[in-house]
Amino acid sequence: MGKGILWAVGIAAIVILAGVFGAYAKQFSEHAIGGPAEWGMFGDFVGGLANPLLGFLTIFLLIVSLYYQTQELAATREELAQSKEAMQQANELHDNSLLIQSRNNLRLQLEPAFEKCISNFHDGLQKTALVRIDDRSIHLSYKSVLNILSGRTESNIEGINDYVLSSQINWRDSGWSSIAQGMRALYLEAAEALVALIEYSDSELVLSPSMEKFNHAKLTMGVGRIYDEQALQAIDMSLEEAVERRENMPFPPYHKKATVY
Incomplete structure (x- = not known):
């Protein structure tokens, strides 16, 4: 009072x-x-x-x-x-801070896992199959096949270029089936690792290098025709859905790259 x-x-x-x-x-x-x-x-x-x-x-x-x-x-x-x-x-700020820290810690673990999958994929390119060309047994690597198919290089060994370009490679043959199965498995592992990495990434800029590496692997699979176009599109759709889910998450926000004109 x-x-x-x-x-x-x-x-x-x-x-x-x-x-x-x-x-x-x-x-x-x-x-x-x-x-x-x-x-x-x-x-x-x-x-x-x-x-x-x-x-x-x-x-x-x-x-x-x-x-x-x-x-x-x-x-x-x-x-x-x-x-x-x-x-x-x-x-709420404390919980959000813990959530961001937890996501960052998981992303730092997922990035090396994805890099390992990509490294294994590139190691798989070095695998060779024993093929018969003009009555000769020759060890031919999958990477050499890709280089010839993409027109990057030509083999100095007589008959190999014609063998590759004439579509004589059958991925169901005993020599190539194990390589084909291994490359499919490695590609799927990389796709699954990338989906997990997308879920815990908060920036398109940070995620871009990993996406570019996977796209390079996708081109490799397309050139070699180990996967048909429908299978590659199904995997691409899974990645697009993962990005869409991440963008629709209310928190933390997903920062897209700024477009510079």
Whole structure:
């Protein structure tokens, strides 16, 4: 309660009492106060005038006190609500920070796993098959086949270029079937590792090098025709769906690369 109101009420009480005494003195100044009867009449006069006025002041003080208590209670509730909201925000920030840290830790583990899959894929390119060309047994690597098919290089060994370009390679032959199966398995492992990496990546810029490496592996599979076009498209669709799921995640946001014109 404000000090001003208390002072006002106190002054009002003093004025009331002074007024009552002044009224009594003015009205009965000719009569001396002596015996118990006179004092009784004086008490009745003062009580009859002062008590209602002082009672009104008491009720007024009670109303004012209740008003201030209500105001303080409302302020306390508002402060508690603000404190609760601030605590919820702090907890949310803490949880988000832990989530981001956990995702970063997982991504740092998934990146080497993907790189290992790509490395295994390139190692698989070095595998060779024993083929018969012009009554000769020749060890021919899958990478050499790709280089000839893509026109990058030509073999110095007579007959190999014609063998590759004439589509005499059958991936179901005993010499090539193990290579074909191995390359398919390595390519699928790399795709699965990339899907996991996409899920825990928060930036397209950070993810781009891994996507480019996988696209190079995809071109390799397409040139060698180990996978048909439909199978490659199915794997591409799985990667696109993984990117779409990541972009639609509400938190953490996925930052796409800025286009520079």
